Amino acid sequence: MAKVVPFKAVKPTRDKVSLVASRSYQSYTQAEREARLDYNPFSFLHIVNPGYKYAKEISGEARYQLVKNRYLEFKEDGIFVQDKKPSFYIYKIVDRDNQEFNGIVAAASVEDYLNDVIKKHEDTIATRETVFKDYLKTVGFNAEPVLLTYPDNSEISTITNKIQEQRAEFEFTTTYRDTHYLWQIDNEAHVKTITAAFAKMETLYIADGHHRSSSSNLLCKDLKAENKNHQGNETYNFFMSFLIPESELKIHEFNRLVKDLNGFTKEEFLIKLDAIYRIENRGIMPYKPSKPHHFSMYLDGEFYSLYLRKTNYSFETSLDELDAQLLYQTILKPILGIYDLRNDNRIDYLSGKKEIVNLKSKIDSGEFKVGFGMVPATIEQMKKIADDGLKMPPKSTYIEPKLRSGVTIYEF
Known part of the structure; x- marks a missing residue:
């Protein structure tokens, strides 16, 4: 039985989401990164590349602390706001070839990862796991979900299709000509139905993000050991995931x-x-x-x-x-x-x-x-x-x- 739960996401405001959203840091060329950092003060790249403010390359624990500082500044400036209710989030992408991807952003269980309810197909490198775990522990947030896939489910799709008839909270198109949409699901009946539907699934599969999920497992071990009042429902017992039906997953070589x-x-x-x-x-x-x-x-x-x-x-x-x-x-x-x-x-x-x-x-x-x-x-x-x-x-x-x-x- 898979444990997938809603969470209180921190999100950009509607007017700034298109400016904040970025690809992964490594996917940009140096020239592309510099252009965005020079001309877009709201880009998420300012958070993950905090040394840019001082025109200096910074690494290790010093960089992690600066990442946290930049993130807190975005919150203090009202660029990021946390939702008040635990929610699921429908995330839809329509790419330039008109191919659609629909999934749910939610919190998946570290315990499921350990017990092989969430199954893996790739080896991970221990040093990378530890480095990312230390990063997460310092900054206190994760902005890139693990991609999980599950068998197509009519209960989930009925709800998501219905909600997508409403106006999306976010809708923005990137320079890659992909259009991104986000809907928040905070209706208690819908949340309960989706949670129960995932609970009936014996297995979820990691499609992408093996190091992110393994690092979240290490983080959970650390924070659990440090918390004398550990209950098992703390946020560190879960990791952010994007769950997508198998039929909508696209695999390239x-x-x-x-x-x-x-x-x-x-x-x-x-x-x-x-x-x-x-x-x-x-x-x-x-x-x-x-x-x-x-x-x-x-x-x-x-x-x-x-x-x-x-x-x-x-x-x-x-x-x-x-x-x-x-x-x-x-x-x-x-x-x-x-x-x-x-x-x-x-x-x-x-x-x-x-x-x-x-x-x-x-x-x-x-x-x-x-x-x-x-x-x-x-x-x-x-x-x-x-x-x-x-x-x-x-x-x-x-x-x-x-x-x-x-x-x-x-x-x-």
């Missing part, structure tokens, strides 16, 4: 880029590949695979299709069926000598949402030697791997939707 051929010539490399793949030269025209276990490859100005010789590879587990794992087991590790996908600087990743020509241009520039394209994983694969207690390689999925930071904020 991450293509792989490698800087060298591990000492092999082009001909030697192709001969190595031939042992496990049937190779066809597709020439200079961009080529993308259309089936699982088939890959595209760009090398030395030409595209190739790679078709797995199934007699030479057996699928023993659900993880073996995943193309990101297959590529690792058959090419990246045994031929190209890449063992540590998280830390080897010879490999990089490019979202499959971007055109295959982006992969081509990075190789043509000389930055990389070879690139591999694949088809996206499916929600069924992701769930099966999580159910089996297995973990995907890093950057196996690029998942949408991507929410803006600073629209709903969860305080501990």
